[in-house]
Amino acid sequence: MEVALQNSPFFLGVEYLAIFSCGMAGGLAAIRKGYDVFTIIITAWLTALGGGMIRDILLGAVPPVCISDRVSVITALLAGCTVAVIHPEVDKLKWSMLTIDALALGLFAVNGTSKGLVYNTSGMTAVFLGTFTAMGGGMIRDILLNEVPMVIRDRHWYIVPAVIGSMLTVPVWRWHARGFINDQVEMTLDVAIIAIVVLLRLGSVRFNWQLPTAVPRAKAHLPHVLLMRRVHHRVGDATVQNVPQPSTTQDGAAMESGDAQMAEAHRETDTHGGADDPRQ
Numbered sequence: 032m033e034v035a036l037q038n039s040p041f042f043l044g045v046e047y048l049a050i051f052s053c054g055m056a057g058g059l060a061a062i063r064k065g066y067d068v069f070t071i072i073i074t075a076w077l078t079a080l081g082g083g084m085i086r087d088i089l090l091g092a093v094p095p096v097c098i099s100d101r102v103s104v105i106t107a108l109l110a111g112c113t114v115a116v117i118h119p120e121v122d123k124l125k126w127s128m129l130t131i132d133a134l135a136l137g138l139f140a141v142n143g144t145s146k147g148l149v150y151n152t153s154g155m156t157a158v159f160l161g162t163f164t165a166m167g168g169g170m171i172r173d174i175l176l177n178e179v180p181m182v183i184r185d186r187h188w189y190i191v192p193a194v195i196g197s198m199l200t201v202p203v204w205r206w207h208a209r210g211f212i213n214d215q216v217e218m219t220l221d222v223a224i225i226a227i228v229v230l231l232r233l234g235s236v237r238f239n240w241q242l243p244t245a246v247p248r249a250k251a252h253l254p255h256v257l258l259m260r261r262v263h264h265r266v267g268d269a270t271v272q273n274v275p276q277p278s279t280t281q282d283g284a285a286m287e288s289g290d291a292q293m294a295e296a297h298r299e300t301d302t303h304g305g306a307d308d309p310r311q
Contacts, residue, residue: 042218046142047106049135054079054110055121056128057172062118064176074172075111080104082167086143086160090150129236130229133192137228140165140196141221145204154201161197166190188235191242196228 057078061071077084080097087095096103114121121128143164147157166182166189173180182190203224207217234240 042138042222045134046138047102049131049138050079050103050106051110051113052128052131053135053168054107055114056132057168058111058114059118059121060172060176060178062114068112068115071115072108072111074175075114076104076107077175078168078172079107079110080168081171082139082143082164082169085167085171086146086164089160089163090147090152092146092150130233133229133232134225136165136189136193136232137196137225140193140228141200141224144197144200148201148204148208154205157201158194158197161200162190162193165193165196186241188231188240188242192228192231192235195231196224199224199227 054075058071058075060078061074066074076097080103083103084095084097087093087097097107098104140161142161144157144161146164147160148154152160170180170182172178173184178184200221203212203217203220206212207214212220
């Protein structure tokens with residue numbers, strides 16, 4: 032059993048468009064770093080299909096799609112070749128590329144989650160697989176180019192829409208597997224999930240939606256017993272530090288002075304002893 036979207040020629044075309052767009056985004060990142068054409072093409076291929084590679088390796092579905100699906104591989108490689116030529120134009124299409132990237136995020140989340148469920152994984156595992164499929168290519172690209180991954184660097188919603196899309200896919204797939212809904216209803220719900228992911232991603236960029244950071248606090252509030260222990264510990268450390276320690280320099284000087292006095296005493300004894308000897 033496969034996801035219903037994969038049975039539709041239209042949505043297969045949309046998926047290949049998403050692969051092509053992700054490949055161009057990856058190749059553009061390599062161009063900005065000043066790398067050669069071969070690196071641009073490899074980066075485009077890994078960006079477009081890296082998430083599926085992670086998913087398939089975790090599932091044991093080998094060889095992974097990134098080297099077994101001929102159309103996907105050719106699409107990704109063509110994306111790298113294309114962006115190597117038209118990168119100035121692609122660099123100007125910010126919102127167009129962002130929209131297609133959000134579309135790819137939703138498609139890959141739905142497909143990755145569905146494939147995990149096909150392999151009889153739990154719902155939680157399928158959500159992780161869907162999320163890895165959606166964001167794995169970008170992570171591989173950023174690590175390969177020695178950049179902080181986009182999932183960390185971009186404070187707008189990136190991983191959140193992918194997780195939500197993956198979570199929503201689990202019940203839809205199970206309803207279809209148990210016969211509660213037919214293929215057409217499943218396809219409609221999958222499209223709705225993809226639309227939710229796209230809207231969340233674009234809305235976060237457009238309206239600057241961000242997740243909250245850590246609570247801004249400067250003072251620690253600990254129980255009274257712990258505070259007293261810390262105070263006693265600090266007082267004890269201060270007492271130990273204030274205890275006078277013997278000076279190594281003074282000890283050395285005293286030892287040297289004692290040795291000198293003993294040597295002087297021996298010399299006087301030898302002198303007096305020599306004068307009283309009757310044999311001299």
